[in-house]
Amino acid sequence: MYSDKTFKVTSNSATKVGTTTRKIRKAQAPSSKMIGIEYDDYSSFAKVRLPEIPTTGNEMKEASCVAPTSPEGRKSQNIYHTRTPSLKRKNDEILAAELQRNTRSFENFHQDDFNNISSKRATICGSSLRRFSSIRSNQSDSFERVTKHLPPKTKLTSSELEVMNLRNEILRAKIELYIKEQIETLNNPMQFQDDVPDIEYEKDQLIDDYDAKEHTAYKEAHMAEIKDSLMSIRQYCEAMQAKNANLNSEVNHYKKDLGPSSDDISRPHKKTVKNHKFIDKKQEKLRPRRNINENRGNIKVFCRVRPPVLSECEDIADIRFPPYSYNKKISLASIKRNYWGVERETSKEYKFDKVFGASATQEEIYNNVAPIVQSVVDGFNGCIFAYGQTCSGKTYTMQGPQDPTIYNEGMIPRAVRQIFEHVDDLKTKGWEYEIEGQFIEIYNDSIRDLLSDDPSNHHGLKFRTIHDEITGTTMVNKAKTVNLDSVATLNWVLQMAAKNRAVASTKSNANSSRSHSIFMIRLMGTNTVTNESRIGTLNLVDLAGSERLSKSGSQGDQLLEARYINSSLSHLKTVIKGIKGKSEHINFRNSTLTWLLKNSLGDKSKVLMFVHISPLGSSRAETESSLEFAHLVNSA
Ligand SMILES: Nc1ncnc2c1ncn2[C@@H]1O[C@H](COP(=O)(O)OP(=O)(O)OP(=O)(O)O)[C@@H](O)[C@H]1O
Incomplete structure (x- = not known):
């Protein structure tokens, strides 16, 4: 059997209300008589479930909490329970002892925790500060760099405009002068007179190369013709040799026919x-x-x-x-x-x-x-x-x-x-x-x-x-x-x-x-x-x-x-x-x-x-x- 008690929680800030309530819960939790606590952030009421204890009906309807900022601050935290007078005292004693014990352990526990957290916070703060200062220095560097290459202002002052125009004039004049010089150079063949011997030399070399190639081609063609002719001459010679052999045999034949006077005939x-x-x-x-x-x-x-x-x-x-x-x-x-x-x-x-x-x-x-x-x-x-x-x-x-x-x-x-x-x-x-x-x-x-x-x-x-x-x-x-x-x-x-x-x-x-x-x-x-x-x-x-x-x-x-x-x-x-x-x-x-x-x-x-x-x-x-x-x- 149990009964639920509802507490009104007041706090400086909504986040701290949650924290405070959890603290209450932690403070209550060691009590074997406390079964649970529920807290509604929106309504700022915390419901605590306790074992069945006869009540006078004079319950404490409200709990005032101030968010603890330090272990000492936590001491000012008060939780009031209204119970029947007979039991109230006993209950208060139990509660006080328990609270004292819990507060001590809580303080001991939280002292270490707090120390840890503080040192961590200090470390984090130190590193954050370092990071912040490096970002700031980087920022200023970047700014300098960026400002150097910033485009010209869209709106120029009249003096700036004047300077710009003058620069443009100078640039245009330079370009015109350059073009004029180039045209003059092109129109004046004498400029290239020094190059003429070199060009002539190159031309002669090209002609020589061409002649050599043509000569080679001609020689090749000529050689092919000569080979052709030689081949036909060889064939002709072979044919003539064959004919000659025939003739010789024929002459011998006639010599025989002519008898003794054949020598005379030959x-x-x-x-x-x-x-x-x-x-x-x-x-x-x-x-x-x-x-x-x-x-x-x-x-x-x-x-x-x-x-x-x-x-x-x-x-x-x-x-x-x-x-x-x-x-x-x-x-x-x-x-x-x-x-x-x-x-x-x-x-x-x-x-x-x-x-x-x-x-x-x-x-x-x-x-x-x-x-x-x-x-x-x-x-x-x-x-x-x-x-x-x-x-x-x-x-x-x-x-x-x-x-x-x-x-x-x-x-x-x-x-x-x-x-x-x-x-x-x-x-x-x-x-x-x-x-x-x-x-x-x-x-x-x-x-x-x-x-x-x-x-x-x-x-x-x-x-x-x-x-x-x-x-x-x-x-x-x-x-x-x-x-x-x-x-x-x-x-x-x-x-x-x-x-x-x-x-x-x-x-x-x-x-x-x-x-x-x-x-x-x-x-x-x-x-x-x-x-x-x-x-x-x-x-x-x-x-x-x-x-x-x-x-x-x-x-x-x-x-x-x-x-x-x-x-x-x-x-x-x-x-x-x-x-x-x-x-x-x-x-x-x-x-x-x-x-x-x-x-x-x-x-x-x-x-x-x-x-x-x-x-x-x-x-x-x-x-x-x-x-x-x-x-x-x-x-x-
Ligand atoms: N080398 C040439 N120079 C100028 N004219 C030519 C030459 N050869 C042919 N002709 C002329 O071409 C024409 C035909 O020539 P030609 O009568 O000699 O041909 P053909 O072969 O004898 O013909 P067909 O077999 O029909 O008698 C003639 O008018 C001839 O004078």
Whole structure:
């Protein structure tokens, strides 16, 4: 059983009320008769639960507390309990004793505690003071620092403004002066005069470097060319060695055939005049056979690009002449589209024995073929033929333009004149020559005589090609043979041939030759002193221009002509491929053209194929085809 007592608590401050109340509780707690205490801060009433003790009802309703500030102060704390008088005394005594005991222990307890707290407080205060003074000193430092870098006052005094303006003026003047100086420096080149030698030196060094690099590049390219040439020379040497071995075995074979006089034949300079005729005849027989092996498959290829005329200048093909190729290469560039339509430049290069650009003159061309003409006078066979598409300049190369001058006349008049000159020179050495010529054309696979007096009649004649296997010469029987004894006769021959040649207009060439023309020159020389004799033939062939039938727009007779032309050219290609490939069996009889050129093309002749190229972009396909064929002839 217990009873609750309520006390009114008064205090100086709310916080201390709580503290005081707790002190009361502590003071009461040791009493076994006190069960608990509750304090309500807001109402300032403390409720103390005590054991059940009969009361008079005269309870103490109020407790006055003054918050103790020191142990002494605590002594003034009074708690009054009103009880019944009988018990009050006893109770008071118990309480007083208890209070005294408790107060003592409280004081003892709190004296230590207080000392501790005081020392701690002193420590804390000391450290707080130190911290405070350090913060203050830091603050003053920071303040000083900050004030130093404070932005200018937003409001300036008039004197400050004046100073500022003056400073600005000075700054502006300085900038203007600097700019002026810079401009003056730039405008005055003399300022850099001292630098000029250095710059010149640097420039010279750069030029030297560039020259050195260019020289190296040139040398490299040159070396590559030389290596290329050496390689082909080596191949040529190997081929020649093989041929030489063949020749040696052949010579031995003939020596056996000739029996005891074979030694004489091999040393003609030791022969007596009596034997000379016999040996000469034998040699004549041997010579063509020797030529067979020397020249077999040895077809040289030259390439010539015709210059464009004014009206063609908008359609020019991209034909290039690679540098450092020593006029031996030509390349054909074109733009090709791939599957996705992306354009790409492609270029194909072809190598020939000689390449002549559009600026090459007739004289330059002839100088390169003159050795073949020369060899004909010396008793060899030669054949030069012009190959190429229509309007590529074949007739121009072979005969020259329609009204030729001494500068632009073609290969035929130049060749005949050279022969005349050479024959004249040889007269002093006892040589006398007969020069005769036939000029024929092959039109629709039939032979026609271009020197016939009656051109309307000559179609009925049946011409026949006769090959002399021993001398390696060819003749067309029943065709007019002219004795070429003067330039006048030559001119007449050329005029007659030009007049009679089958010429028809095609879409590409208003004066297109629709036939293959062949000028056959035969030279028979005898030496009155040595009784030697020589026979040489020169065939100058101007082939008809190849053309794609779809492109030419040919119809009727012209279509037939075109078919014959293309077919005979195709047979010619096959024969040349066979010769170059050293084929065992070559069928010359497939066309009149190849049969007529049998001796001129193969075994017994020095052959030069002159491939002609049109400069036009629209002729690109034909150009490529001509170059491909010529390349094959040259490389096989
Ligand atoms: N090197 C050149 N310099 C100046 N003009 C040229 C040259 N080559 C060709 N020509 C001119 O180009 C035109 C065609 O030449 P040409 O008749 O010789 O061609 P072609 O190949 O013989 O033709 P086709 O096979 O159709 O007879 C002619 O008018 C000719 O004068």
